[in-house]
Amino acid sequence: MLRIAVPNKGSLSGPAADMLHEAGYQQRREAKELRIVDPENDVEFFYLRPRDIAIYVASGKLDIGITGRDLLIDSAAQAEEILPLGFARSTFRFATRPGTVGDDLADLKGRTVATSYEGIVAKHLADHGIDAAVVHLDGAVETAIQLGVAQVIADVVETGTSLRNAGLEVVGEPIMKSEAVVIRRTGADAEEPKVQQFLRRLQGVLVARTYVMMDYDCRVEQLEKAVALTPGLESPTVSPLHNEGWVAVRAMVPSKEAQRIMDDLYDIGARAILTTAIHACRL
Ligand SMILES: Nc1ncnc2c1ncn2[C@@H]1O[C@H](COP(=O)(O)OP(=O)(O)OP(=O)(O)O)[C@@H](O)[C@H]1O
Ligand SMILES: O=P(O)(O)OC[C@H]1O[C@H](OP(=O)(O)OP(=O)(O)O)[C@H](O)[C@@H]1O
Numbered sequence: 001m002l003r004i005a006v007p008n009k010g011s012l013s014g015p016a017a018d019m020l021h022e023a024g025y026q027q028r029r030e031a032k033e034l035r036i037v038d039p040e041n042d043v044e045f046f047y048l049r050p051r052d053i054a055i056y057v058a059s060g061k062l063d064i065g066i067t068g069r070d071l072l073i074d075s076a077a078q079a080e081e082i083l084p085l086g087f088a089r090s091t092f093r094f095a096t097r098p099g100t101v102g103d104d105l106a107d108l109k110g111r112t113v114a115t116s117y118e119g120i121v122a123k124h125l126a127d128h129g130i131d132a133a134v135v136h137l138d139g140a141v142e143t144a145i146q147l148g149v150a151q152v153i154a155d156v157v158e159t160g161t162s163l164r165n166a167g168l169e170v171v172g173e174p175i176m177k178s179e180a181v182v183i184r185r186t187g188a189d190a191e192e193p194k195v196q197q198f199l200r201r202l203q204g205v206l207v208a209r210t211y212v213m214m215d216y217d218c219r220v221e222q223l224e225k226a227v228a229l230t231p232g233l234e235s236p237t238v239s240p241l242h243n244e245g246w247v248a249v250r251a252m253v254p255s256k257e258a259q260r261i262m263d264d265l266y267d268i269g270a271r272a273i274l275t276t277a278i279h280a281c282r283l
C-alpha cells in the first residue's frame, strides 16, 4: 500500500485535499482525522504538519508527501521534489521598514533577521558571505520589527498584504519561489509503479485544470492555418464533415488562451467553435 503524507493544516491543506479528491482518492471527512485508508486505491494517507512532511518522507517510512518547496528546502531533509503542483505559490523575501537597509544584500551585515525558515535564511546568508544573526520565530514574524526583536524579516510573500499592513517593504531579490510539490526520499526508486500511477493521476488533474477541449469546423483550405493555432498536445483530430470541403477539428488548448484562439479561428473562417471542460485526463 502506498503511504502518502498530506498537510493537515495551513495554506497547503485545503488545496492538497481538493487535488487528491479530484484525482479520485478518498479524503478525510473531519479535520481531526490523522490517518485514513483508501482500500480501493490501495493508498494510506497520513495528515501531518507541513513542516514535518519532508522529515517523514526522508526517513523512508512514508513513500511520498505533499509539502511546500520552501519547507522542503528549509528542512534540509534527504528528500527531493518530483512534481510541482501549481498551488500555494509564493516567494520568499527579506523585508524591513522603509529606509532601514538598502537593496544590496551586503547591507544585512550585522543585522538581526527574524524568520520561521531559519534553514533557508542561514544558508542564503552564508552562501553570500554575509554575517547576520538569525532569530527563529514560529509565525507572525512581521511583528518582530515593531517589537524590536529584529530589524529585518524573511518570510513568505504572496499578495504582499501582510507586509503592507505591518508597514514593511521587500528588500533585495527574492530568495526563492515556492509552490506545493510532491516529494520522495532522495534516490528512491523512480520507477515504482504505484508512485508512477499516483503521479499520473495528479498530472491528469493539472492538465484538466489548465486545458479545455476545443472543437470547431473549418474549410479544408484553412485547415493548416487552423491547426497551427490549435496544435493540441500530440496532434489534433480531424474528421470529415458531411458537407464536402469542410472538416471538424478537435484539440486541447490552454484555458487561459482559449478566448484569443477562438477569435483567431473565427477570423480565418472557422465556425461552430466550442470549448468544453476536461474533467479528468491521463496523458
Ligand atoms: N499566504 C500564502 N500564500 C501562498 N502560500 C502560502 C501562504 N502562506 C504560506 N504559504 C505556503 O504554505 C506553506 C506553509 O504552510 P504552513 O502550513 O506551515 O504555513 P501557513 O499556511 O502559513 O499556516 P499556519 O501559519 O497557519 O500554520 C509554505 O510552502 C508557504 O510557502
Ligand atoms: O503576502 P500575503 O498574501 O499577505 O501572504 C503572506 C503571509 O501569509 C503567511 O502568513 P500566515 O497568515 O500563515 O501567518 P504566519 O505568519 O503566522 O504563518 C505568511 O507567513 C505571510 O505572513
Ligand SMILES: [Mg+2]
Binding pocket: 139
Ligand atoms: Mg503561516
